[in-house]
Amino acid sequence: xxxxxxxxxxxxxxxxxxxxxxxxxxxxxxxxxxxxxxxxxxxxxxxxxxxxxxxxxxxxxxxxxxxxxxxxxxxxxxxxxxxxxxxxxxxxxxxxxxxxxxxxxxxxxxxxxxxxxxxxxxxxxxxxxxxxxxxxxxxxxxxxxxxxxxxxxxxxxxxxxxxxxxxxxxxxxxxxxxxxxxxxxxxxxxxxxxxxxxxxxxxxxxxxxxxxxxxxxxxxxxxxxxxxxxxxxxxxxxxxxxxxxxxxxxxxx
Numbered sequence: 105x106x107x108x109x110x111x112x113x114x115x116x117x118x119x120x121x122x123x124x125x126x127x128x129x130x131x132x133x134x135x136x137x138x139x140x141x142x143x144x145x146x147x148x149x150x151x152x153x154x155x156x157x158x159x160x161x162x163x164x165x166x167x168x169x170x171x172x173x174x175x176x177x178x179x180x181x182x183x184x185x186x187x188x189x190x191x192x193x194x195x196x197x198x199x200x201x202x203x204x205x206x207x208x209x210x211x212x213x214x215x216x217x218x219x220x221x222x223x224x225x226x227x228x229x230x231x232x233x234x235x236x237x238x239x240x241x242x243x244x245x246x247x248x249x250x251x252x253x254x255x256x257x258x259x260x261x262x263x264x265x266x267x268x269x270x271x272x273x274x275x276x277x278x279x280x281x282x283x284x285x286x287x288x289x290x291x292x293x294x295x296x297x298x299x300x301x302x303x304x305x306x307x308x309x310x311x312x313x314x315x316x317x318x319x320x321x322x323x324x325x326x327x328x329x330x331x332x333x334x335x336x337x338x339x340x341x342x343x344x345x346x347x348x349x350x351x352x353x354x355x356x357x
Contacts, residue, residue: 110333117141117326124322140327147324150331152303153310158335160225160295160306161288168232168284169277175231176239177269181251191240197233210297224298229288235280242276243269278346285339289332307332 116124118136144150179191209228218224246269254264270277295306311332314325 113326114330117323117330119323121321121323124326137323140323141331144324144328144331147321148310148313149302150307150310150328153305153307154332156304157289157307157332160222161285161335164226164229164288165281165284167226167230168235169280171231172235172280173239173243173270173273173277174265175236176241177243177265179236179240180243181246181248194233194236198237206293206297213298219298220300220304221298222304225295232280232284235284238280239273239276242273246272275346278343281343282340286336289336 112131115132117140118138120137120139175194179187213219213224213228216223218227250268251264254268259267290308291306292308296309299305299309307328311325311328314321314328
């Protein structure tokens with residue numbers, strides 16, 4: 105039931121608008137045409153926006169994975185005053201509806217002069233409470249004896265984090281990579297508020313250009329959307345083995 109609308113969208117991306125909106129039309133519209141894929145670059149700068157989205161999503165995913173792993177390591181394997189309180193505060197940020205923070209964040213971006221800049225898209229999202237929680241729970245499963253043995257051999261905390269903790273957190277990295285890339289790629293409202301120039305705009309916002317004043321180019325919209333979901337599928341295919349094995353190992357424990 106979930107996949108059927110995507111299959112219909114993919115099939116309809118090869119149909120004309122008249123066939124798509126036709127009442128009582130077939131699930132397999134005819135005639136088939138590749139015109140929708142050919143003209144999407146003419147309708148707007150599709151490849152530029154596609155590249156912008158890819159850059160922002162990949163950058164955010166890499167940064168969030170690293171910061172989440174680092175902070176999760178601190179919470180899992182270090183003892184310091186107020187650790188539980190601080191971790192509770194981090195978790196409490198997950199309880200706030202995202203819409204509540206839009207106006208304060210917007211005012212901050214205006215005051216910083218970051219409007220129409222990728223700084224406004226990347227910097228406020230560099231740290232993820234969900235990612236910190238995910239890594240904290242995962243790294244807590246690593247035996248303390250392993251960490252202490254490395255320290256006795258002269259390993260620094262930096263070495264332990266990069267050479268022991270990160271390699272043993274592959275499943276968690278894969279899980280967060282899938283979620284974070286998907287969230288960044290499909291985000292619409294925040295890029296819509298922050299980015300004003302067409303050359304910096306993201307594909308999620310650019311797709312709305314198919315909605316005209318008097319109608320919608322459904323064929324072009326479906327073609328552009330079909331192409332735009334390819335990176336998400338690729339990311340999942342790359343990390344799916346670690347993601348599934350992480351879920352399986354957690355259920356076995």
